Amino acid sequence: MSKRINAIDLNVYYGDFLAVEGVNIDIEPRSVTAFIGPSGCGKTTFLRTLNRMHEVLPGARVEGQLLLDDDNIYDTAVDPVTVRSMVGMVFQRPNPFPTMSIRDNVLAGYKLNGTRLSRSQSDQVVEEALKGANLWNEVKDRLDKPGSGLSGGQQQRLCIARTIAVKPDVILMDEPCSALDPISTLAIEDLINELKDTYTVVIVTHNMQQAARVSEKTAFFNIAGTGKxxxxxxxxxTTKIFSNPSKKDTENYVSGRFG
Structure with missing residues (x-):
């Protein structure tokens, strides 16, 4: 598990509107990369191109290449569903399936893919995924209870368990702590630091202290104005971005002069 990500001259469109222009980036495997920047600058849009999630919107398309190791995920022969099994997504707000138990939430990816598991295989997947998300000890005695009954921080870790259960290579996180209290945020940040030992992790965050705490590298996105x-x-x-950036716009943003 864990793959290198290379974007080469990537442009992202919604219909005729160019939303993100000319991204070139090389993201190392087994690392945490943070995307920062003001609202509307394209960082979440670009994050969603990494597993073709943006394509759920009509008219969305990309130009350029996006490589996982050496494979272009936008090749016409590549199935987007396959890409999304390799590149998991954790969203801004915890979204466990409300009618499913904790156990069934973890196994949801297998059911959606039509993969049949024996009871012993299911038990192993559930335990490993919940341990990987640092949630096993808190829920092991109530696996048949609804996932929606957990606290917000526990629900987000359940969503992370659901993501890692299908053994992806990359985990994308779109502001995973924005709806959480400080204690739950710390738990997610600690988990991110553990996940990078196995996965390539990319996180969008508006919390620059969080970016500084969890990431090895940081990408700063910006926008020249409305409609651009x-x-x-x-x-x-990351240490250079926050202490000695090369671009004046980056310095202005990380120092709080705008954004």
């Missing part, structure tokens, strides 16, 4: 495309302004080691 978002652009990748600077991408470097």
């Amino acid at each position: 495309p978002g652009k990748l302004i600077e991408y470097d080691e």
Whole structure:
């Protein structure tokens, strides 16, 4: 598990509107990369291109290449469903399936893919995924209870367990802590630091302290104005982005002068 991501001259469109322009980025495997920038600058749009999730909107398309290791996920022969099994997504707000038990939430990916597991295989998947999400000890005695009955932080870790249960190579996180309290946020950040030992992790965050805490590299996106495309302004080691950025726009953003 864990793959390198390369975007090469990637443009993202919604119909005729160019939403993100000319992204070139190389994301290392087994690492955490943070996307930062003001609202509307294209960072979440670009994140969603990494598993073709943006394509659920009519008219969405990309130009350029996006490679997982050496495979272009936008090749015409590639099935988007296959891509999404390799590149999992954790969303801004915890979204366990409300009618499903904790156990069935973890196994949801297998059921959606039509994969049949024996009871012993299911038990193993559930335990491993919940342990991987640091949730097993808290829920092991109530696996048949609804996932919606957990606290917000536990629900987000359940969603992470659901994501890692199908053994992806990459985990995308779109502001995974924005709806959580500080204690739950710390638990998710600790988990992210553990996940990078196995997965390539990419996180969008508006919390610059969080980016500094969890990521090795940071990408700063910005936008010139309403109706203009978002652009990748600077991408470097996180310590450099926050202490000695190369671009004036980056310095202005991380120092709080705008955004």
